[in-house]
Amino acid sequence: MPAPLLMEPTPMNADPFVDDLIRERRSKRGFLDRNVPLDTVKDILSVAKYAPSSSNTQPWRCYVVTGEARERVTRAAVAEFRANHATLAPEYPFFPQPLHDPYSSRFNTFRGQLGDAQGVHRSDKAGRMRDVERQFLFFDAPVGLIFTMDRKLEWASFLCYGCFLQNVMLAAKARGLDTCPQQIWSLQHHVLRAELGIPAEEMVIAGMSMGWADNSLPENRMTLHKLDLDHFASFIHQ
Numbered sequence: 458m459p460a461p462l463l464m465e466p467t468p469m470n471a472d473p474f475v476d477d478l479i480r481e482r483r484s485k486r487g488f489l490d491r492n493v494p495l496d497t498v499k500d501i502l503s504v505a506k507y508a509p510s511s512s513n514t515q516p517w518r519c520y521v522v523t524g525e526a527r528e529r530v531t532r533a534a535v536a537e538f539r540a541n542h543a544t545l546a547p548e549y550p551f552f553p554q555p556l557h558d559p560y561s562s563r564f565n566t567f568r569g570q571l572g573d574a575q576g577v578h579r580s581d582k583a584g585r586m587r588d589v590e591r592q593f594l595f596f597d598a599p600v601g602l603i604f605t606m607d608r609k610l611e612w613a614s615f616l617c618y619g620c621f622l623q624n625v626m627l628a629a630k631a632r633g634l635d636t637c638p639q640q641i642w643s644l645q646h647h648v649l650r651a652e653l654g655i656p657a658e659e660m661v662i663a664g665m666s667m668g669w670a671d672n673s674l675p676e677n678r679m680t681l682h683k684l685d686l687d688h689f690a691s692f693i694h695q
């Protein structure tokens with residue numbers, strides 16, 4: 458048990474380890490060919506499960522995909538993407554159509570930055586397809602995670618799920634590993650259901666790549682703008 462914090466909770470007294478983990482976690486889109494022991498993944502999930510959830514309902518369920526299974530799933534997902542990319546649809550809506558501002562501008566800024574880092578211009582359709590395919594290879598990460606949730610649950614459980622996913626990413630980071638959360642895997646729910654035996658009652662929410670980031674890649678060294686406090690917080694005194 459850590460010693461209780463008896464000091465005033467000033468920024469100077471904040472646990473630098475936790476703050477640094479939160480700041481340094483970044484979505485990585487390229488991984489080294491280096492193994493991650495399964496025990497490490499079990500360890501990460503065993504910590505992540507302490508996430509808060511509404512009335513302790515713990516709506517998360519995850520499928521850890523490694524080795525032969527990872528090969529099988531990625532092969533099937535890439536084949537599905539090549540054959541049916543125009544009609545693949547997620548199990549739940551990602552964004553309103555059309556997406557409005559300010560989200561639309563942030564979305565476009567991010568996509569532009571990622572495309573520049575990957576060396577793919579917006580007009581380069583084949584290049585963009587190749588990049589999306591890499592999502593379905595877990596960006597070469599040795600560990601793929603697929604997250605599902607009972608489809609009868611409501612929006613509140615998505616909040617709980619977000620807490621859990623962040624815990625997974627921070628616990629991985631604390632062990633030197635990096636991650637990329639990937640909602641895009643929801644587009645592959647049919648393939649995942651068939652390959653992993655996911656029951657119909659479970660909705661595929663997202664996937665996640667996990668491994669040792671290849672930080673020589675420009676897309677893994679992007680600096681993204683995070684909004685200043687006064688853009689998202691209001692402090693009301695009276």
Ligand SMILES: Cc1cc2nc3c(=O)[nH]c(=O)nc-3n(C[C@H](O)[C@H](O)[C@H](O)COP(=O)(O)O)c2cc1C
Binds near residue numbers: 482642
């Ligand atoms: C719920 C969720 C879903 C995401 N889905 C994807 C995805 O499908 N593919 C991807 O490359 N990144 C995905 N991301 C990563 C975001 O693009 C990334 O978090 C965002 O650009 C901010 O970058 P950062 O994580 O490095 O701070 C997702 C992130 C979240 C939180």
